[in-house]
Structure formats: C-alpha cells, structure tokens
Amino acid sequence: MAKGLAVVAGGGGFIGGFLAKDLLKQGYNVRVVDIKPMDDWYQVHPEAENVVADLKDLASCRRAVKGATRVYQLAADMGGMGFIENNKALCMLSVLINTHMLMAAKDEGSIERFFYSSSACVYNADKQKSEDVVPLKEEDAYPGMPEDGYGWEKLFSERMCRHFYEDFGLETRVARFHNVYGPHGTWEGGREKAPAAMCRKIIAAKLNGDTEMEIWGDGKQTRSFMYIDDCIKGINMFTEAPHGEPLNLGSDELTTILGLAEMVEGFAGIKLKKNHNLNAPKGVNGRNSDNTKIKQVHGWAPGITLKEGMKKTYDWIYEEYVAKYGAGKATAKV
Ligand code: NAD
Ligand code: GDC
Numbered sequence: 001m002a003k004g005l006a007v008v009a010g011g012g013g014f015i016g017g018f019l020a021k022d023l024l025k026q027g028y029n030v031r032v033v034d035i036k037p038m039d040d041w042y043q044v045h046p047e048a049e050n051v052v053a054d055l056k057d058l059a060s061c062r063r064a065v066k067g068a069t070r071v072y073q074l075a076a077d078m079g080g081m082g083f084i085e086n087n088k089a090l091c092m093l094s095v096l097i098n099t100h101m102l103m104a105a106k107d108e109g110s111i112e113r114f115f116y117s118s119s120a121c122v123y124n125a126d127k128q129k130s131e132d133v134v135p136l137k138e139e140d141a142y143p144g145m146p147e148d149g150y151g152w153e154k155l156f157s158e159r160m161c162r163h164f165y166e167d168f169g170l171e172t173r174v175a176r177f178h179n180v181y182g183p184h185g186t187w188e189g190g191r192e193k194a195p196a197a198m199c200r201k202i203i204a205a206k207l208n209g210d211t212e213m214e215i216w217g218d219g220k221q222t223r224s225f226m227y228i229d230d231c232i233k234g235i236n237m238f239t240e241a242p243h244g245e246p247l248n249l250g251s252d253e254l255t256t257i258l259g260l261a262e263m264v265e266g267f268a269g270i271k272l273k274k275n276h277n278l279n280a281p282k283g284v285n286g287r288n289s290d291n292t293k294i295k296q297v298h299g300w301a302p303g304i305t306l307k308e309g310m311k312k313t314y315d316w317i318y319e320e321y322v323a324k325y326g327a328g329k330a331t332a333k334v
Contacts, residue, residue: 002029004112007068009055009101010075012036014185015117015177015231017043019072022232024048033064034075042184056096061104065111072115072235073101078150079191081216084121085281088149098157106168113171115239116161118246120178120287121151131222133286135252138176138245138293147283158246165243175238178250178289182228182309183316194257195225195310198264199317205272207327212273216280219258224251224288227309230302237298244297250289251302263307267314 006023010016012034020032021043030048038044038052053060055075065071076094078084084091098116105111123136124145146155161172181195188200201213226249234249255263258274265271291301 003027004069005029005031005067006070006072007031007033007065008072008074009033009064009097010073011048012038012041013074014042014182015180015228016072016074017041017184018182018228018232019074019235020045020048022236023070023072026236028070031064031068033060055101056093058100058103061097061100062107065101065104065108067110068105068108069110070113070115070239071101071105071111072117072239073098074117075101076117079186080193080197081281081283083191084147084150085283091150092153095153095157098153098160102160102164102170102172106164106170111170113173113239114161114164115173115175115235116157117235118158118174118176119151119154120176120248120250120289121147122155122158122176123151123287125284128284128287131220131256131286133222133254133288135288135290136248137290138247141246171243173238173241173243174246175234175249176246177226177231178248178287179223179225180228180231181225182313185228187317187320194223194260195313196317198257198261199310199314200321202261202264202268202270202272203314203318203321204325206268206270207321207325210272212275213261214275214277214280215257215261216277217257217282218276218278219261219274220256221282221284222254222256222286222288223260224254225260225306225309226251226289226302227304227312230304233300234294234298234302237300241298247294247297248289248291249294249302250291251304251306252289252291253306254288255306260306260310263310264314267311
C-alpha cells in the first residue's frame with residue numbers, strides 16, 4: 001500500500017531528481033513536474049508519473065497537486081552566481097511558482113506537508129563581507145538585505161509559507177539550502193555552481209593539455225558546500241518534523257574557492273596556473289552555515305566531507321565530459 005502521492009515540483013532538476021528517487025524508495029507514489037522537456041531532465045524515474053508543465057501557471061499547479069498528500073516545491077529559475085547575478089528578473093519570477101503552488105496546495109485540501117527549498121542567499125549581505133565569515137545563524141536573515149533578485153524572492157516566499165501556515169493551516173516546512181553539489185547536476189552552460197565549474201575546468205585542462213584555468217574573483221572567497229545525500233536526508237527530516245522557523249541546511253566545512261580548485265587538481269593529478277577574473281560574478285566574500293539550531297532541533301547536521309563528495313562529483317563529471325567531448329583535444333568552452 002503506497003504511502004500516498006508525493007509531488008516533486010522541479011523534479012527534472014538536480015536536487016529534485018534525487019528526491020523523487022528517494023521518495024519512491026520510501027514507498028510513495030511520486031508525481032514529478034518540470035518545465036523542461038523530459039530529455040533534459042537529470043534523472044527520469046519510469047515508476048513515477050512524469051509531467052512537463054509550467055508551474056508559473058496556476059491551473060498547471062492545481063493539476064500538479066491533485067490528489068497529493070505531500071508537495072516538495074523545488075521548481076525555480078536559478079543557478080550559480082553566473083546565472084543569478086545576470087538574471088535578477090527571471091529569478092524573481094519564481095515567485096509566481098511559489099505563490100501558485102501554495103494557493104493550489106491550500107485549495108486542494110489533502111496536502112499534509114508542503115516543503116519549500118529556500119536558500120542561504122536570503123542572508124544579510126553585511127554579514128558576509130569577510131572571507132573569515134562568522135557562520136550564519138537563522139536570525140541573520142534580518143534586517144533583510146538578501147542577494148539581489150534571487151535572494152529577495154526566496155525571502156519573500158519563505159514568508160508566504162509562514163503566512164499560509166498561520167492563516168490557512170497549510171503545513172509548510174522551509175529549509176535554507178547552502179550550495180548543494182553532487183553528480184547528476186548542472187556542470188556547464190552558465191547555471192553551474194563553483195564545485196561543478198571547478199571540476200569541468202580542470203577536467204578540460206587535463207584532457208586538452210592546458211596549463212592554466214580561470215577562477216572568478218581572487219579565490220580567497222569562502223563557502224561551504226553540502227553534498228546531495230545530506231541535502232536529501234535533511235529534506236526528509238525537516239518535512240517530518242513539527243512546523244518551525246526556516247533552518248539552515250548546509251555544511252559547516254569552510255573552504256576557499258582556491259582551496260576547492262586545488263582539491264580538484266589533486267583528483268586530476270595536475271597543477272594549473274590560476275588566472276583570476278576579478279570582473280566575474282563573485283557573490284559574497286564569505287558564507288558558512290551555523291548548524292547550532294539544526295542540531296538542537298534534529299540532533300543531526302550535514303557531515304559528508306567536501307573531499308568525499310567532490311571526488312564522486314569529479315568522477316561523474318569526468319565521465320559526462322568525455323562522453324560529450326571525447327578524451328582528446330576538446331573544443332568545450334571552459
Ligand atoms: P535546478 O535548476 O537543477 O532545478 C530546478 C528545476 O526547476 C529545473 O529543472 C527547472 O527546469 C525547474 N523549473 C524552473 N522553472 C519552472 C517552471 N516555471 N515550472 C516547472 N519547473 C520549473 O536547481 P536545484 O539545484 O535542483 O535546486 C532546487 C531548488 O533548491 C531550487 O528552488 C533552488 O532555488 C533551491 N536551492 C538550490 C541550491 C543549490 O545549491 N543547488 C541552493 C539553495 C537553494
Ligand atoms: O556560483 P557559486 O557556487 O554560487 O559561486 C561560489 C563562489 O565561487 C563565487 O564567489 C564565485 O565567484 C566563485 N567562482 C570561482 N570560479 C566558476 O567558474 C567560478 N563558476 C562559478 N559558478 N563560481 C565560481 C549560490 C547561488 C545558488 C544558491 C547558493 C546557496 O551562490 O548561486 O543559487 O542560492 O548560493 O548557498 P554562490 O555560493 O556564490
């Protein structure tokens with residue numbers, strides 16, 4: 001007997017592909033909805049009901065949540081800094097998806113849980129000016145000064161989730177993801193984030209016999225990166241738990257971007273000259289997750305090490321790269 005119908009909105013994407021697989025394993029019937037043609041989905045699970053639809057449209061949202069007991073709202077027009085810095089209006093239009101999915105879920109009446117994927121980009125920029133960053137606590141989202149465009153949309157939608165809970169009784173749950181990475185995600189084309197970008201650039205250099213690579217910024221900027229398996233575990237924990245404030249869901253293992261690149265060079269067995277593009281999209285100087293609250297509430301925090309996760313990611317991107325460009329003198333833009 002299935003545990004009910006779980007809907008993964010944005011399930012043609014990176015995190016949604018893994019979440020759909022996990023929910024199927026848990027015994028849910030799963031409906032996956034994404035605007036991309038199915039050929040472009042990172043993972044397609046035949047045992048799921050797979051639907052191509054634009055969830056900015058309210059009628060599509062109503063169809064998407066029909067008969068569901070759980071909704072995981074991950075659909076968003078998003079990417080790494082290369083995308084969100086240059087597509088602020090497009091990122092903000094995701095507010096239509098979030099608003100219409102909340103309305104549809106409320107009206108459907110059968111939804112027991114509504115999970116929403118917020119972001120560390122909601123945090124006040126003034127708290128992220130130093131590479132030697134104090135890990136961000138949940139209260140650091142206020143006073144509000146999120147990432148322009150994308151961060152404001154995420155913060156606004158967090159509050160929509162809160163008010164749909166308070167006023168309409170919709171059981172919303174919110175996590176603030178800190179830079180999630182892993183295989184079966186975006187690794188080229190402009191929406192990729194730093195972990196995948198470092199892998200792609202270094203793999204390309206290795207296969208092409210290049211001796212240098214481009215890094216955006218001076219490389220001293222710091223981040224933490226959460227491996228996908230920790231993200232999925234956290235989504236399940238947050239969804240099952242009683243309603244509460246949005247919590248961090250991120251790793252607290254800090255690295256510089258230069259350190260990330262050097263880790264990947266180690267996997268590749270090469271050392272490259274670094275060309276620093278100081279005009280490229282940089283985001284904040286430092287960002288890390290304070291995991292005090294997630295440990296208090298859930299007795300757990302992400303713990304898969306960067307080295308372990310990055311090696312799996314590197315190996316997968318290497319296979320993808322060779323399959324697409326061959327192992328010789330690749331012509332890929334890096
Ligand atoms: P992703 O881009 O791989 O997945 C998002 C999916 O949403 C895509 O497949 C896209 O086609 C789909 N989508 C976009 N607009 C849509 C629409 N109008 N209708 C239907 N589908 C639509 O991104 P991801 O990394 O899997 O992120 C999933 C969620 O987690 C997003 O909401 C993102 O903002 C959030 N998040 C991700 C990270 C991260 O580091 N990956 C960090 C913070 C927050
Ligand atoms: O893109 P991103 O991973 O997003 O960039 C991290 C840092 O790595 C930035 O300072 C960026 O300039 C640097 N960087 C260096 N070289 C490269 O080739 C490169 N490509 C990329 N992409 N970055 C490079 C992200 C958002 C997500 C999400 C997460 C939440 O911001 O883009 O949408 O919200 O935050 O944690 P980042 O971490 O700034």
